[in-house]
Amino acid sequence: xxxxxxxxxxxxxxxxxxxxxxxxxxxxxxxxxxxxxxxxxxxxxxxxxxxxxxxxxxxxxxxxxxxxxxxxxxxxxxxxxxxxxxxxxxxxxxxxxxxxxxxxxxxxxxxxxxxxxxxxxxxxxxxxxxxxxxxxxxxxxxxxxxxxxxxxxxxxxxxxxxxxxxxxxxxxxxxxxxxxxxxxxxxxxxxxxxxxxxxxxxxxxxxxxxxxxxxxxxxxxxxxxxxxxxxxxxxxxxxxxxxxxxxxxxxxxxxxxxxxxxxxxxxxxxxxxxxxxxxxxxxxxxxxxxxxxxxxxxxxxxxxxxxxxxxxxxxxxxxxxxxxxxxxxxxxxxxxxxxxxxxxxxxxxxxxxxxxxxxxxxxxxxxxxxxxxxxxxxxxxxxxxxxxxxxxxxxxxxxxxxxxxxxxxxxxxxxxxxxxxxxxxxxxxxxxxxxxxxxxxxxxxxxxxxxxxxxxx
Numbered sequence: 001x002x003x004x005x006x007x008x009x010x011x012x013x014x015x016x017x018x019x020x021x022x023x024x025x026x027x028x029x030x031x032x033x034x035x036x037x038x039x040x041x042x043x044x045x046x047x048x049x050x051x052x053x054x055x056x057x058x059x060x061x062x063x064x065x066x067x068x069x070x071x072x073x074x075x076x077x078x079x080x081x082x083x084x085x086x087x088x089x090x091x092x093x094x095x096x097x098x099x100x101x102x103x104x105x106x107x108x109x110x111x112x113x114x115x116x117x118x119x120x121x122x123x124x125x126x127x128x129x130x131x132x133x134x135x136x137x138x139x140x141x142x143x144x145x146x147x148x149x150x151x152x153x154x155x156x157x158x159x160x161x162x163x164x165x166x167x168x169x170x171x172x173x174x175x176x177x178x179x180x181x182x183x184x185x186x187x188x189x190x191x192x193x194x195x196x197x198x199x200x201x202x203x204x205x206x207x208x209x210x211x212x213x214x215x216x217x218x219x220x221x222x223x224x225x226x227x228x229x230x231x232x233x234x235x236x237x238x239x240x241x242x243x244x245x246x247x248x249x250x251x252x253x254x255x256x257x258x259x260x261x262x263x264x265x266x267x268x269x270x271x272x273x274x275x276x277x278x279x280x281x282x283x284x285x286x287x288x289x290x291x292x293x294x295x296x297x298x299x300x301x302x303x304x305x306x307x308x309x310x311x312x313x314x315x316x317x318x319x320x321x322x323x324x325x326x327x328x329x330x331x332x333x334x335x336x337x338x339x340x341x342x343x344x345x346x347x348x349x350x351x352x353x354x355x356x357x358x359x360x361x362x363x364x365x366x367x368x369x370x371x372x373x374x375x376x377x378x379x380x381x382x383x384x385x386x387x388x389x390x391x392x393x394x395x396x397x398x399x400x401x402x403x404x405x406x407x408x409x410x411x412x413x414x415x416x417x418x419x420x421x422x423x424x425x426x427x428x429x430x431x432x433x434x435x436x437x438x439x440x441x442x443x444x445x446x447x448x449x450x451x452x453x454x455x456x457x
Contacts, residue, residue, distance in 0.1 A: 002354065002364050006038060010222040011246060012263075012357070013281050016255045017295065018288025024255045024367040027286055029056045029228055031253070032183075033369060036060040041177040041223045043206060045199060047188040047232045052371070056278050057183045059371045066182035069172055069379045071165065073188050073195045077380040078168035078389060081133055082201060085175065088123040090208045095119035095407075096324045098201035099156045099236040104268045111152070118146055118153040133169055135161040139393045159194040163391050166198055169389060172379045174202075174207055181221060190232060197335045200235045203227070207241040210248040220249045230254040236268050254282065258292040285355035289347040296341035303339040303361050310334040 014031070031055065032042050044203065046053060054070060061068035071079050080163045096102060101116050104108045125137045137143060138161035147154045161167065177184045186202065189195040206225060213220050219400055227233045245252060256262065262278055263271030279302070290296045314326045339353055339361055347353075350368075355361045381389075 004356070008358075009035075009253055009284075010038075010040070010224075012283045013242065013246065013251055014253045014284040014286070015282035016253065016279055016286045016288075017257070017290070018352070019291045021349075022288035022347075023352070023366060023368075024288065025050055025053055025228075026350065027352070027366050028228075028253055028255060029053060029369055030366065033060040034226060035222075035224045036066060036181070036183055037064050039066075039181050039221065040062075040446060041181050041221055042183040042226070043174075043177065043223070044183065044185045044226045044228070045188060045203065045233060046185065046226075046228045047190045047196075047199060048229055050228070051189045053372075054187075054376055055371050055373050056315055056369060057185055058374070058376070061182050064182075067176070067180060067184060069184045070376055071172065071184065071186045073163065073165045073186065073198055073376055074192070075378060076164050077378055078171060079165045079379050079381070080172040080174070081131075081168050081170070082166040082198070082205065083126065083132070083134060084171075084173040085130065086126055086205075086208075088127055090205075091123040093208070093237060094201050094204055095123065095153075096159075097235045098160075098197045099153065100235070100266050100268050101153075102236050102268045109412055114150050115153045118143075118150045119257045122153075122157070123450050131169055135166040135167040135390060135392060136169075137161075139390060140236070141295065144393060154263060154282045156197070158392070160198065160201075163194055163198060164389075167389070168381050168385075170385060171381055174205060177344060178209055178213065178221065178223065188232070190229065196232055200238065200259050202231050203214055204235065204237045204241070207237070207245055207250070210245060213249065215249075223250045224253065225250060226253040226255070228255050229261075230256045230275055231264045234265045234269060234274065236261075236266075239269060239277055242277055246281075248252050254278065258290070258295040260292065260294070283357040287355070288352045289349070290344045292342065293345070296344040299344055299353075300337040300339055301343045302355065303337055305335040306338050307333050308336045308432070322422050340449075 009031075018024050031053075032044070036057070037060065040133050044053065044057065058068045058070075070232070083094070086094070090219070096116060096119055099115070099119070101112050101119060104110065114253055122137055122140070122143055125140050127183045129136060134157065143154060143157055149321070172184075174184065184201075188199045195408070203225070210223060242252065259275060262274045265271055265274050284301070285299075287299050290299065308394060309331050312330045314328050314330075315323050316326060317323055344353070352367050353361045353362060354364050
């Protein structure tokens with residue numbers, strides 16, 4: 001077995017890389033299983049809905065006597081309140097992070113000034129309504145009044161308000177895992193833009209809760225956050241928190257397929273900066289089989305170089321134009337990667353290389369923990385509480401200048417009917433006709449073939 005000191009594990013971030021099906025979920029399950037047993041609070045952000053992971057973490061919580069909470073952002077049930085107990089400043093930060101309202105160095109930054117102002121003003125709603133949800137903020141007078149002036153913020157807030165899973169007043173609060181330990185497993189999405197936005201906001205909210213803990217009164221509970229498919233969780237505050245979260249008692253596990261996933265980030269982030277932040281802050285790296293040559297070369301460079309003997313031989317041509325290898329050979333020292341890219345691209349299943357801060361990279365075989373599937377139950381509000389939840393206000397059409405669309409006339413189907421003879425009208429008397437007028441009216445023009453001159457007319 002491979003051993004990692006517990007204190008060292010709880011104070012460093014981890015990056016797990018490998019192609020699909022190589023075993024990334026296996027190693028995270030083993031590591032987080034032991035973290036739950038060590039009285040850590042574990043948050044799993046899973047956008048792809050893993051088949052076995054929820055059952056494994058539920059078993060770990062049962063063995064440790066800790067609570068297990070399952071949240072599915074795709075369901076219509078009311079499950080959690082994303083902004084439970086939040087302050088106005090933290091809510092403004094959530095809006096800016098989730099809606100990508102930070103400056104990006106482009107012309108559209110001019111319009112984002114209004115969006116950030118709207119976020120700052122809308123966040124004041126929680127001062128007088130501490131138990132409010134995002135839906136309550138959207139239904140408020142301010143957000144309803146900016147539907148025609150600040151459409152971007154209004155529309156994005158409406159999308160979040162439509163998610164029942166994060167708008168449950170009195171629902172599950174993320175702070176409970178900070179206080180009691182256990183595991184909160186959150187199932188997200190890789191396609192639904194509303195849920196991807198909610199995933200980014202949940203991650204930033206976890207950083208905020210970690211910062212609010214009192215580190216003077218005593219030791220704080222270590223918190224582990226697992227970001228599966230990390231590119232769906234990237235945001236500027238989340239990346240900045242990667243460098244500062246360790247001091248707040250939070251260590252992060254990230255899983256992705258290649259280096260390209262790190263560069264596939266929102267527009268307000270620089271891809272190279274994201275790669276650099278991951279390399280510097282994740283001292284523990286575990287690499288499975290890779291298919292991308294660029295990623296394999298990137299990992300090989302991180303493994304360092306060693307000196308190897310480079311042999312060269314001398315070949316001469318004889319008189320009959322045949323080549324002959326001489327007995328002499330020349331050796332010189334050259335540099336080569338400690339772990340070659342060919343080795344990384346041909347690893348067997350479940351075999352990986354482990355990079356740590358105290359030793360050279362070494363290979364390891366990791367076998368999965370076997371559990372039985374059991375029915376999973378979502379954390380939902382009771383029916384009595386669901387009946388009191390407000391609905392999303394419909395968008396009002398305030399454009400009175402629009403003309404009503406013309407209603408097409410109905411098709412007329414002819415119906416056969418008997419015709420009745422109209423009564424003859426009363427004759428109208430006419431004045432007498434003069435002789436010359438009578439001649440003009442009675443005369444008929446000659447046929448065209450008989451007209452020879454103007455006199456015939």
